[in-house]
Amino acid sequence: MGIQFLVEVTQQTYRTKLVLPNVFTEILYTGYPWVYLIHNRGTKHKVWLEKVSGSNNYALFSREWKAFITDSRYVRVNTLHFIRAAPDEYYVTGYHNDGRECNGYDLDRVGFRQRRFLLIVDNLEESPIIPAHFFPNLVTKQVRVMVSDLLTSTVIMRQVRVAPNRHGYVLSGQGWHILVYVERIKVGSRLVFTNLVNNSISMIPFADSGLGLRFERVPRMPLNGLDPFVVSPIDNDPRMRHECVWDNHVEFHNDEKDCFYSPMVAYVTDRNRLVFHANKPDRRNHMNIIAPWRVIRDQCHFDANKMVRFKLIESVRDPFQTVNPLDPVMMPLFHMC
Numbered sequence: 001m002g003i004q005f006l007v008e009v010t011q012q013t014y015r016t017k018l019v020l021p022n023v024f025t026e027i028l029y030t031g032y033p034w035v036y037l038i039h040n041r042g043t044k045h046k047v048w049l050e051k052v053s054g055s056n057n058y059a060l061f062s063r064e065w066k067a068f069i070t071d072s073r074y075v076r077v078n079t080l081h082f083i084r085a086a087p088d089e090y091y092v093t094g095y096h097n098d099g100r101e102c103n104g105y106d107l108d109r110v111g112f113r114q115r116r117f118l119l120i121v122d123n124l125e126e127s128p129i130i131p132a133h134f135f136p137n138l139v140t141k142q143v144r145v146m147v148s149d150l151l152t153s154t155v156i157m158r159q160v161r162v163a164p165n166r167h168g169y170v171l172s173g174q175g176w177h178i179l180v181y182v183e184r185i186k187v188g189s190r191l192v193f194t195n196l197v198n199n200s201i202s203m204i205p206f207a208d209s210g211l212g213l214r215f216e217r218v219p220r221m222p223l224n225g226l227d228p229f230v231v232s233p234i235d236n237d238p239r240m241r242h243e244c245v246w247d248n249h250v251e252f253h254n255d256e257k258d259c260f261y262s263p264m265v266a267y268v269t270d271r272n273r274l275v276f277h278a279n280k281p282d283r284r285n286h287m288n289i290i291a292p293w294r295v296i297r298d299q300c301h302f303d304a305n306k307m308v309r310f311k312l313i314e315s316v317r318d319p320f321q322t323v324n325p326l327d328p329v330m331m332p333l334f335h336m337c
Contacts, residue, residue: 002084003028004204004212006118006190009080015069018060018080023211025056028084030256035060036089036239039072040103042224044089046240067230068092074102079118081192086244087256091221100131113218114195121189124180126172129160134195135169144200145171145179145193148214153178179203183213194218220244238262241307244337258312263305264293300336311335 005023037060038044045068049058074080077094085091094102095118117134119127135143138157146152156173179185183205194202194216202216223229223243231240238261302308311334318329 002215004081004083004192004206004216006192006206006210006212007080007082009078011076011078014080015066016061018065019052020058020060021210022057023209024082025058027211029058030087032088034088036086037068038085038089038091038221038223039068039074040093040221041072041227042222043071043227044223044229044240045071046230046235046237064230071230072103077102081116081118085220098131114197116195117193119191119193121185121187121191124185124187126158126170126176127191129162129168129170130193131162131168132166134193138199140199142175142199143171145175146196146200146202146217147179147183147205149217151182155179238307239309242309243306244309246337260310261307262310264297264302264308309337311337 005021005028007018007021009018033050034046034048036044037047045064047060047064047068048062050061051057052059072092072094074094076096078097079095081093081095082090083092093116095116096102099118099120101116101118114136115134117130119130122128135157141157141159142154143157144152145155153175155171155175157169158172159167159169162168183203185191185205190206192204192206192212194204196202196218202218203214204216205213207213222245228243229240242261297304297306313333313335315330316333318331
């Protein structure tokens with residue numbers, strides 16, 4: 001998944017309005033007055049933004065934000081975790097005071113991603129106590145901690161008693177010290193661990209600004225098949241009905257320039273008059289794309305009613321038109337998801 005950030009919340013106010021940190025404005029804000037948010041129950045909401053008076057920050061507000069919080073069923077959270085899945089689209093989870101994830105989804109729904117845990121470092125020699133329920137399938141007393149594609153460290157897990165009938169684990173040993181040194185972890189650093197099962201966990205360190213300092217390789221949150229999105233009667237936004245199923249799509253062709261959304265029916269149409277003339281950038285066309293969409297849909301393993309995102313990549317030479325090699329016929333090349 002892509003860029004991430006944490007937001008500490010105030011119980012009395014966050015349900016009506018949440019001010020986003022500076023990293024959102026500086027890195028993630030695209031200019032649109034809304035964002036798409038997906039919670040742990042897998043429902044997508046379109047939530048409006050407003051500029052905070054006297055600052056450059058933006059805030060989530062309006063009845064749509066209240067509906068998102070209510071529908072998420074996040075109770076007694078003190079930190080919200082935003083994970084960018086696409087431009088203006090975020091998966092949002094939350095953590096209790098003790099670091100436990102609120103209503104986390106489990107192995108039955110999302111491949112190998114089980115649950116997350118937020119940890120605040122208070123001792124560089126070993127980690128704070130991680131509850132035993134975070135490791136329901138622990139086989140050995142060692143785990144592989146993956147920080148990125150370039151860094152994986154094997155860390156010893158030492159069991160500690162936290163109550164007469166309860167225990168937890170702390171990360172220690174040389175593997176933990178390597179993580180502390182390489183990632184420049186300090187007292188007060190916030191780390192988010194994701195259980196990937198098979199004695200593997202992912203670790204994302206966060207800066208003081210709330211910005212995640214690494215990317216992680218975990219599946220994106222799928223939409224709920226029974227309740228995938230909230231449809232507004234006054235806003236027929238086709239992007240609300242779009243679900244990308246490519247886990248690493250956030251790294252490729254990931255902006256909304258020259259995009260349109262359409263179901264794969266008898267023909268695909270763009271009613272926004274997309275620009276695709278390389279030699280005549282001011283020329284625009286209403287475009288219909290006629291193709292064997294049912295065959296293409298089956299080859300791509302798309303659902304019959306899937307809303308598809310068409311992203312214009314470039315104009316290429318039409319291999320079937322060779323009338324004049326000096327003046328080739330150009331055709332638009334699209335990426336679909």
